[in-house]
Amino acid sequence: MNAPVDVSFFARAAKPLTSYRPYWAKRFGTAPFLPMSRAEMDKLGWDSCDIILVTGDAYVDHPSFGMAVIGRTLEAQGFRVGIIAQPDWQSAEPFKVLGKPNLFWGVTAGNMDSMINRYTADRKIRSDDAYTPGDIGGKRPDRAAIVYSQRCREAYKDVPIILGGIEGSLRRIAHYDYWSDKVRRSIVVDAKCDLLLYGNAERALVEVAHRIAAREPVEQITDVRGTAFVRRPDDETGKGWFEIDSTSVDEPGRVEAHVNPYMTTSEQAAAQGSTCSKEDAPDFVAASEGGVSAGGQKDQKSAEPNPAIQPMLFVANPALKAKLKVPPRDKSVIRLPSYEQVKSDPVLYAHANRVLHLETNPGNARALVQAHGEGVTARDVWINPPPIPLTTAEMDYVFDLPYARGPHPSYADENGSHDGATKIPAWEMIRFSINIMRGCFGGCTFCSITEHEGRIIQSRSEDSIIQEIEDIRDKVKGFTGTISDLGGPTANMYRLGCKSPEIEAACRKPSCVYPGICSNLGTNHDPLIKIYRRGRALKGIKKILIGSGLRYDLAVKSPEYVKELVQHHVGGYLKIAPEHTEQGPLTKMMKPGIGSYDKFKQMFEKFSEEAGKKQFLIPYFIAAHPGTSDEDMMNLAIWLKKNGFRADQVQTFYPSPMATATAMYHSNKNPLRKITRDSEAVDIVRGDKRRRLHKAFLRYHDPNNWPLLRDALKAMGRADLIGNGKHHLIPTFQPLTDGGYQSARRKNSTPTGVKTVAAVPGKPVKPGQPQKGRMLTQHTGLPPRVTGAAKPKPSARKPR
16 A cells, blocks of 8 residues: 555555455445435434444534535445434433444544633634534534543443544543643543543554454554553553653653754854864863862963873673563653653643654654552553555545535425525534645644644545536535645645655654754655646646645745745735744644744735735634743734734633643643753743733734733833824723624623614614625634625715
8 A cells, every 4th residue: 555656654554555355345335425314324224333423513414524525435345334423411411313333333522622612712612513404603512522431331232343533532531731831640540441542543443343343352452553542560461561651752851942043053152152173173172170270361272182092982781681672662662751740740740741742753653551540440541553544545445435414304494505594614614635645744833733643744646636616516416626725734835745654664753843843854845836827727627725834944945836825826915924933832732933924925025026915824822822922922912913913813721631832731831842840931821810911912903902901011011002103012901892803703702691782873784794784704804804884874974
C-alpha cells in the first residue's frame, strides 16, 4: 500500500486496510444509507447488526463526518453496520432500537467534543447545535461519550464497548476539565469502555473488528497501536515490559531558552558566554588557566600551550558495555505521575502533559501508563503508541467509499428536502467541499488537531481528489459550479513533509514551523498548484474556493502558490490566523511573528492588484490566551485600529482537554520547556472581569466596551489613548447603548431566554438580522456582504 506518491516514507509496519479477508456478511452488499431503523434493516435483508455505532451528531453520509467514514470503512470490510444518532439518553430503551449488536458497540460524542459543542468559552449554554437538524441545541448530553457508554452497557451488558472520536482522543489520560475546573480521570475509566481508539482510527478499528469477529476476547486485545485500555497492576499480560519513570524522559534541568532564528551561530555562542571561533580557542583556554599577569596584561609564555599537559580521555568500560543496552522501544513503557498526583499537583500535571506530547511521533513513541486509584481499586490506564499513518493508497480507499454525500432521509422535511427547517448547518457548510489531507505539523498550543490527527501529513492522490470533484458536479443536488473548499486542517500542507525518513522517524519537536521553518521540511507547493489548475479546468466547475485556514508562513515560501491562490481561488475574503501581534502570547502559542503576516499581506495585495480584483484578508485573533498581558491586548487593539480592522467575531481562549495551552492555563507553567518547581511561570487570564477586558480590547470600536476600557487604560497609565482624535483608541464621550452584545456569527454568546432589544417599540428584531440604523460589519470591519436585503431609504434631510 506504500504508493509512490507518498510524502512520508518511514517504515509502515502495519497491515494494509485492503488486505483483510472480508467478513461473511459482505454478501449483503452496500447499503444506500447505513440503517437507523428496523424497517431499513428489513429492506436490506438483515436480521441483526454486527456493529452498532452510537453518535451525538445527526447521521450525514459524507466523508467529513467521522461516523460515516467509520461506518463505510467497516461496511467495506463486510460487516453489517447500523447507526443510532442522537438518541434520547434518559433511558436505555432508545439504544435497543436496532437490537443487540453481534460484535460490539462503537461509541462517539460526534465530530466535536460534547462540552465544547454545548458551552461557549464563557461557560454559557449554547442555544444552537450545527450538527443537529434545524440547528437545535440540547440534543446531546454533557460528556456524551460517557453517558452513551453507560446506556449501551445497560442495554446489553455483555457486548463490548469500543469508544472513539475526538472526545475520547483528548481525554485518554487524566486531563484538566475547564467546565468543572478540576482534573478528571481518563475517560477509559469513567466510561468503563473495553477499548478506546484515539486519533483517526480506521487502521486500529479494522484490526479490532476482525479480531473480535474471530472470537478473540476483547480484554486480550492489548497490542493494537492507537488504543488505550485499563489493566490491573498484577495482570500477567503486563509483564515483560521495561518500565521507565517519566522524570528520566524529561529530567528536570536548567530551562533552555528558545533559539532565536535571527541570531548567527557566533552571536548564540556569545550569548551563552562561549565562543565558536577556532582562533579564539587558545586564548580562551589560556585565560581560564590564569594566563593573565598581575598588571592585567596577558602573559605570552603562559599563553603558549604546554606539551606536557595532555587532554583527559574517557573511554567506555568494556565490562559494563553489556549492561548499558537501551531497552527496545517497542517493549518500553513510560510511567506518568498517577491521576491522584496530577490532580493535586499542577506542576506534575504540566510535566505529564509535556511527556505525552514528546511521545506522539509514530516513528519513536513509546507506550504510556498512568495509575488511577490506590489499594484494591488501583488500575493502570495503558496508552499504546500512536497509529501508523495511512498511506496515500489507503487514504484514497477510505475517501472513495460509496458515500451518499447527504443527510439520512429521515431528516428530510415534508418536501423531501434538507434545505428548510431541517437543515443541518455543519453539512451545509461542507456540502460542496473536499478534504484532501489529514494531520498538521504546526503544533499550535491552543489547537487539538495535532493531538487527534498527528503531525504527519496524510495526503490523497490527485486522481482521487479530481474524481470527488466530478462526483459532486454530477451527483450532488443543488451544486451550482462552485467548490467551497479544497483543504483540511490547514489549506496548504498537502504533500508537505520531512525530507529525510530517518530524521522524521527520530524527531521529537512539537512543531516543524516554530520558531522558524525547519530546514528538513519540504515546502514545495507544486502538487497543490497542479490540483488547483486541474480542478478548475474541469467542465462544469466555475470556481474553486479555499475555505480552510491558510498557513501563511509556509505560503510565502512559494510565491507561485500565493499568486495562484490569490488570483483564482479567493472569493473576496481569505481567512488567516496571526492570532496576535505581541511576542509574549505568540511564543506561548508557537505562532510566527506579525512580520510573516505583513510579508504575506504585501504579496496578497500585489497579486490581487495584478488580477484587477478588490480582495480582503480576514485575520483571526485570540483574546485571553495564556501568556497574554493587559499591555499585549492594548497593543493589539492599537494595531487593529491603525490597520483599520474592526472585529465582530471575537474568539476567547477555550481550554480544550489535553492541549498544551490548557496545561499552561491549569498549572501556570510552560510545558514547551522542561518543567521544574522554579521554571518559567506563565501569566494566565482568569476571572470573568479580566477575560471581558481582553475581549473588549479586540472590540475597541464597540461603545458598550468603552467604560471598561477607559478604566483599564487609566489604571495602566495610558490615559493618553483616550480622546476624540484619530490617534486615540477610544473617545471621551459615551453614546446611549443597550449595553448588550450579540455575536455576528449568530446568537452563541447570548444566554438562552435573553430577548434582543427592538430598534422600534412593538417590532421585535428577527434573529440574525441587524437592527435598524446599525450596520453589522464583516469580521474585520470590511463592507458588509450583499445579503439581498432592501437598501436603506435615502434620508429626507435637505442638504445645507
